[in-house]
Amino acid sequence: MSDVAAYPTIVALSSGSGRAGVAVIRISGSRVRFVLETIAGGIPAPRHAVLRQLRDEAGEVIDTGLVLYFPAPASFSGEDIAEFQVHGARAVIARLLNVLTHLPGVRLAEPGEFTRRAFEAGKLDLAAVEGLADLIDSETEWQRRQALRQMTGTLGKQAAAWRSRLIEAMALLAADIDFSDEGDVSGPLVDEALAIAAGIAAELREALGSFAMGERVREGFVVVLAGPPNAGKSSLLNALARRDVAIVSAMAGTTRDAIEVRLDLAGLPVTLVDTAGLRESTEAIEAEGVRRALDLVARADLVLKLRAIDSPPDRFASIQKTLCIATKADLASDLASQALPGEIAVSSRTGAGLDNLLASIIAELGALSQPEPALLTRERHRVAVSDAVLALERAIDARHGQVELLAEEVRLAVTALERLVGRIDVEDVLDQLFSGFCIGK
Ligand SMILES: Nc1nc2c(ncn2[C@@H]2O[C@H](COP(=O)(O)OP(=O)(O)OP(=O)(O)O)[C@@H](O)[C@H]2O)c(=O)[nH]1
Numbered sequence: 224m225s226d227v228a229a230y231p232t233i234v235a236l237s238s239g240s241g242r243a244g245v246a247v248i249r250i251s252g253s254r255v256r257f258v259l260e261t262i263a264g265g266i267p268a269p270r271h272a273v274l275r276q277l278r279d280e281a282g283e284v285i286d287t288g289l290v291l292y293f294p295a296p297a298s299f300s301g302e303d304i305a306e307f308q309v310h311g312a313r314a315v316i317a318r319l320l321n322v323l324t325h326l327p328g329v330r331l332a333e334p335g336e337f338t339r340r341a342f343e344a345g346k347l348d349l350a351a352v353e354g355l356a357d358l359i360d361s362e363t364e365w366q367r368r369q370a371l372r373q374m375t376g377t378l379g380k381q382a383a384a385w386r387s388r389l390i391e392a393m394a395l396l397a398a399d400i401d402f403s404d405e406g407d408v409s410g411p412l413v414d415e416a417l418a419i420a421a422g423i424a425a426e427l428r429e430a431l432g433s434f435a436m437g438e439r440v441r442e443g444f445v446v447v448l449a450g451p452p453n454a455g456k457s458s459l460l461n462a463l464a465r466r467d468v469a470i471v472s473a474m475a476g477t478t479r480d481a482i483e484v485r486l487d488l489a490g491l492p493v494t495l496v497d498t499a500g501l502r503e504s505t506e507a508i509e510a511e512g513v514r515r516a517l518d519l520v521a522r523a524d525l526v527l528k529l530r531a532i533d534s535p536p537d538r539f540a541s542i543q544k545t546l547c548i549a550t551k552a553d554l555a556s557d558l559a560s561q562a563l564p565g566e567i568a569v570s571s572r573t574g575a576g577l578d579n580l581l582a583s584i585i586a587e588l589g590a591l592s593q594p595e596p597a598l599l600t601r602e603r604h605r606v607a608v609s610d611a612v613l614a615l616e617r618a619i620d621a622r623h624g625q626v627e628l629l630a631e632e633v634r635l636a637v638t639a640l641e642r643l644v645g646r647i648d649v650e651d652v653l654d655q656l657f658s659g660f661c662i663g664k
Pocket residue numbers: 451452453454455456457458459470471472473474475476477478479498499500501550551552553554569570571572573
């Protein structure tokens with residue numbers, strides 16, 4: 224990493240942009256010590272914050288701030304890193320970045336470039352990098368917990384453990400190949416290797432079981448409000464969002480476009496979608512609204528099917544997970560007698576039943592049955608783990624066949640797990656991942 228041309232020293236604003244009390248500017252690479260001497264008047268003791276005047280080439284003070292130095296290799300990127308904590312004014316940030324990038328061998332960082340260097344230095348595996356990206360994007364408690372677990376290496380360590388047990392199985396198979404006579408294919412070594420393979424296949428299948436939840440927590444659950452016109456869908460959206468998002472009126476067919484709000488339901492990220500009332504319509508725009516509503520219903524993780532408590536239930540059936548809701552409960556003199564069995568009675572007007580509805584949504588989304596954050600959170604993880612399971616299943620099926628073929632299947636499973644943590648085939652994944660990173664991370 225001493226090659227300045229190949230690894231220019233990179234600098235970026237690592238805190239959020241815009242006016243703030245404090246801004247953090249970070250710099251990583253082989254020129255860090257030179258930069259510190261040039262603009263901070265010296266190199267602070269490692270990992271100790273010191274107050275310094277930061278000066279430009281002409282010696283004029285840019286700002287006063289805290290300076291930190293993290294020497295290689297015990298830094299985030301594995302390179303020398305310095306951090307400047309300065310006043311979070313646009314002018315200070317602009318001037319400091321300008322001065323820094325005019326020093327020889329220093330340039331602005333690309334999105335995710337600090338993290339890419341950390342990955343290249345072996346500080347983080349691919350799953351941990353993904354976890355870091357998710358942590359930066361996290362908006363709710365479930366997202367934070369899941370991302371933190373992945374960033375701290377839970378998936379990476381698990382994949383490494385699976386891999387080393389499979390390598391043990393491969394060694395047993397290799398020993399069997401070396402020592403067994405022709406024709407004597409299913410010796411005790413093979414049995415032992417296959418027992419390992421079967422155990423790991425079971426653990427991989429269990430991990431796959433958590434994928435759906437992991438992916439939904441990352442991307443957010445889609446919950447769609449559906450029902451006939453005037454069922455009170457937009458009113459319920461507004462009540463759950465606690466703000467006036469959608470137009471409410473006594474006119475049937477008010478909502479046409481789908482209206483989305485992002486909610487944090489007890490830590491679960493949920494996109495709640497209001498839709499056009501479902502009815503046959505000859506009016507082109509409303510008909511298009513209904514078509515979109517049905518499309519959204521088909522793609523929802525959960526459908527809230529509404530009917531006004533004073534109207535009869537309709538025929539509209541959904542194949543999705545559905546919660547049936549009787550709205551306008553304030554219009555019913557006796558709730559229990561008018562809400563059908565299994566229906567949740569709510570009133571957007573009085574707020575009655577909303578807590579009960581939220582609890583039911585959270586339960587329906589599966590949050591109660593999965594207290595631990597999911598291990599697998601991305602399609603990439605699902606594909607790698609599925610490939611490993613399939614290879615192990617083929618190995619187990621071939622238990623009476625040639626040991627060489629069986630060993631090849633176990634090797635394929637090992638390869639799939641190596642893809643999972645980024646030991647191989649990482650470039651495309653990294654490029655895609657880092658393009659979504661913010662600059663300064
Ligand atoms: N009494 C009472 N009226 C309600 C309640 N919720 C909605 N309404 C009324 O029902 C009417 C329709 O409400 P909306 O929220 O616009 O119904 P919608 O299902 O979105 O209707 P469309 O968008 O036309 O399909 C309005 O006049 C609301 O004021 C409620 O909880 N209690």
